[in-house]
Amino acid sequence: MxxxxxxxxxxxxxxxxxxxxxxxxxxxxxxxxxxxxxxxFGSTSLYITGxxxxxxxxYPGTQSVGSGRTIDADVESHVLMDPAVQRVEPYIxxxxxxxxxxxxxxxxxxxxxxxxxxxxLMFSKALPADLRARLAEPDAVVVDRSVLDQLGVELGxxxxxxxxxxxxxxxxxxxxxxxxxxxxxxxxTARRLDDDPADAGPTYLVARLxxxxxxxxxxxxxxxxxxxxxxxxxxxxDFAKISVRYWLFDTGAxxxxxxxxxxxxxxGAVITSQTLIAAVNGSVREYATLNALGVGVGALRKxxxxxxxxxxxxxxxxxxxxxxxxxxxxxxxxxxxxxxxPAALACILLVMGLAAVSGLAxxxxxxRADPATLLR
Amino acid sequence: MLTATSATPTSAxxxxxxxxxxxxVSGQQRTQVLDGxxxxxxxxxxxxxxxxxxxxxxxxxxxxxxxxxxxxxRVHALGSELGLLDLRALERFRLQHTGFVFQGFNLFPALSAxxxxxxxxxxxxxxxxxxxxxxQESLEEVGLAHRxxxxxxxxxxxxxxRVAIARALAKExxxxxxxEPTSALDAAxxxxxxxxxxxxARAHGTTVLCVSHDPRLVVHADRVLAMEDGRILSxxxxxxxxxxxxxxxx
Numbered sequence: 001m002x003x004x005x006x007x008x009x010x011x012x013x014x015x016x017x018x019x020x021x022x023x024x025x026x027x028x029x030x031x032x033x034x035x036x037x038x039x040x041f042g043s044t045s046l047y048i049t050g051x052x053x054x055x056x057x058x059y060p061g062t063q064s065v066g067s068g069r070t071i072d073a074d075v076e077s078h079v080l081m082d083p084a085v086q087r088v089e090p091y092i093x094x095x096x097x098x099x100x101x102x103x104x105x106x107x108x109x110x111x112x113x114x115x116x117x118x119x120x121l122m123f124s125k126a127l128p129a130d131l132r133a134r135l136a137e138p139d140a141v142v143v144d145r146s147v148l149d150q151l152g153v154e155l156g157x158x159x160x161x162x163x164x165x166x167x168x169x170x171x172x173x174x175x176x177x178x179x180x181x182x183x184x185x186x187x188x189t190a191r192r193l194d195d196d197p198a199d200a201g202p203t204y205l206v207a208r209l210x211x212x213x214x215x216x217x218x219x220x221x222x223x224x225x226x227x228x229x230x231x232x233x234x235x236x237x238d239f240a241k242i243s244v245r246y247w248l249f250d251t252g253a254x255x256x257x258x259x260x261x262x263x264x265x266x267x268g269a270v271i272t273s274q275t276l277i278a279a280v281n282g283s284v285r286e287y288a289t290l291n292a293l294g295v296g297v298g299a300l301r302k303x304x305x306x307x308x309x310x311x312x313x314x315x316x317x318x319x320x321x322x323x324x325x326x327x328x329x330x331x332x333x334x335x336x337x338x339x340x341x342p343a344a345l346a347c348i349l350l351v352m353g354l355a356a357v358s359g360l361a362x363x364x365x366x367x368r369a370d371p372a373t374l375l376r
Numbered sequence: 377m378l379t380a381t382s383a384t385p386t387s388a389x390x391x392x393x394x395x396x397x398x399x400x401v402s403g404q405q406r407t408q409v410l411d412g413x414x415x416x417x418x419x420x421x422x423x424x425x426x427x428x429x430x431x432x433x434x435x436x437x438x439x440x441x442x443x444x445x446x447x448x449x450r451v452h453a454l455g456s457e458l459g460l461l462d463l464r465a466l467e468r469f470r471l472q473h474t475g476f477v478f479q480g481f482n483l484f485p486a487l488s489a490x491x492x493x494x495x496x497x498x499x500x501x502x503x504x505x506x507x508x509x510x511x512q513e514s515l516e517e518v519g520l521a522h523r524x525x526x527x528x529x530x531x532x533x534x535x536x537x538r539v540a541i542a543r544a545l546a547k548e549x550x551x552x553x554x555x556e557p558t559s560a561l562d563a564a565x566x567x568x569x570x571x572x573x574x575x576x577a578r579a580h581g582t583t584v585l586c587v588s589h590d591p592r593l594v595v596h597a598d599r600v601l602a603m604e605d606g607r608i609l610s611x612x613x614x615x616x617x618x619x620x621x622x623x624x625x626x
Contacts (some may be wrong), residue, residue: 001504002487002495011486011527048611289482292443293547294471296464372443374435374478374553375587 023315113190308359
């Protein structure tokens with residue numbers, strides 16, 4: 001079989017270049033947008049993904065980590081009784097008002113009160129061991145290096161949270177938050193900083209299991225007991241998903257992403273289909289001749305679709321290569337970008353869908369390939 | 377009734393048109409291009425239709441080859457009535473039985489001469505080996521054996537038209553239609569194309585119908601039909617002993 005589609009694509013590559021660029025840039029835009037959104041909104045589940053807990057216990061109906069309510073401290077002993085549970089520790093979330101030594105005004109901070117012991121679960125993946133150990137000092141806090149200016153503070157300086165004095169004993173990285181600033185301290189310090197008399201117990205309990213793969217089952221088992229007041233359980237994976245989804249969809253950010261994805265699709269499809277239509281029109285007399293010789297319209301359509309496929313595939317290849325370079329560049333500049341397999345697949349699907357739609361549009365102009373018009 | 381044929385009465389005509397009419401409407405204007413034309417063509421002959429531009433000769437070619445439908449009348453090609461075939465069946469008919477050569481050569485810029493010829497054969501259900509054998513043979517027949525790896529941009533006008541003829545010929549069609557095949561070529565190349573078309577009719581028994589106002593073609597044609605205003609004015613056989621008019625068709 002003579003590979004008409006591919007040979008034409010190679011021989012007349014200049015003609016197809018705009019379509020490949022359009023597809024490529026549409027793919028690249030989409031890829032970076034998704035990576036940025038995942039990176040930024042992924043930070044809303046940092047508390048979960050940066051920790052080594054397998055099961056989270058918190059107030060029922062909690063929509064994101066930052067919107068938890070206190071639960072009864074006695075739940076801890078109930079959870080510990082489950083044979084699958086290896087370790088349980090409280091996690092206290094306090095919304096605070098930071099007043100730094102420099103003139104910054106009030107800064108809204110998210111205080112995370114964690115167990116500072118070496119085998120603590122919270123932030124075990126995000127906080128270096130030496131910094132964690134320093135949190136054991138009373139009123140010691142650790143902040144991310146990216147927020148020092150925002151907080152108007154330097155290492156060793158003191159500030160106040162909710163009117164209580166704290167001292168910065170360490171500076172970490174990778175602790176950026178969305179909509180505020182993360183401040184890490186010990187459970188004892190957090191209790192002192194919480195000025196709400198209604199807050200009696202911890203905001204969450206986090207548990208590590210002997211077999212992490214049992215998280216779903218154990219979470220389900222621990223749920224539904226009301227003897228200790230209202231609480232519910234999630235596997236860490238589920239809670240992270242809930243948290244990210246809340247930010248994506250309940251804040252309108254997700255709608256923005258989808259809207260932009262639609263625009264990118266539309267613009268890419270318009271440019272690509274126009275290029276493919278021009279390519280079809282450029283060969284319309286040859287196509288008509290083939291049709292006169294009895295080659296069916298269906299076979300000609302296949303040629304156009306195949307060209308669209310190759311344009312999509314080559315554009316995707318370019319977008320992929322450039323995307324990796326740009327992601328590495330972003331990483332090196334502390335820009336949060338994350339790409340996972342479903343997101344990458346979504347990008348591929350979008351780009352190939354764009355190419356397919358453009359191919360279908362170009363196929364319509366094959367109707368002009370009427371062999372009778374060659375006899376004039 | 378006088379029909380425009382002088383072949384032996386035993387062989388059925390390869391192409392038969394009966395009372396064919398065709399009009400084009402543009403806006404309020406209605407132009408009658410063909411008006412009750414009847415015609416019969418025999419296998420193995422090179423028939424030339426000549427006439428001034430706008431006389432309807434290209435429309436007649438389109439109708440006889442099944443590229444256009446008639447308003448009234450009937451066209452029989454190789455025993456099939458074309459008017460009864462749907463679009464798919466017409467495509468299939470053309471694929472199996474017809475070849476075309478157009479004024480413009482209409483070759484794909486990206487393909488070599490060999491691939492241009494091989495491409496339609498791929499769609500005929502021939503094996504790869506058979507398709508290649510036929511492509512090779514027909515390119516040799518039009519004298520392009522040494523040029524078949526070249527793309528159209530590397531071929532002269534005459535060579536391009538020979539590739540187009542080879543593309544039609546390789547299908548081994550019973551009917552070969554040519555529309556002004558020499559008008560874009562110089563004298564020498566035009567002469568070569570005429571010789572090839574004539575040889576195809578002779579050697580393969582192909583019914584060749586050629587539309588042209590090129591006077592050089594007349595001497596090579598077995599039969600010359602002169603058209604004007606949608607009717608056939610004269611029907612001559614330049615080489616026949618009685619090369620006089622056989623009458624005006626109905």
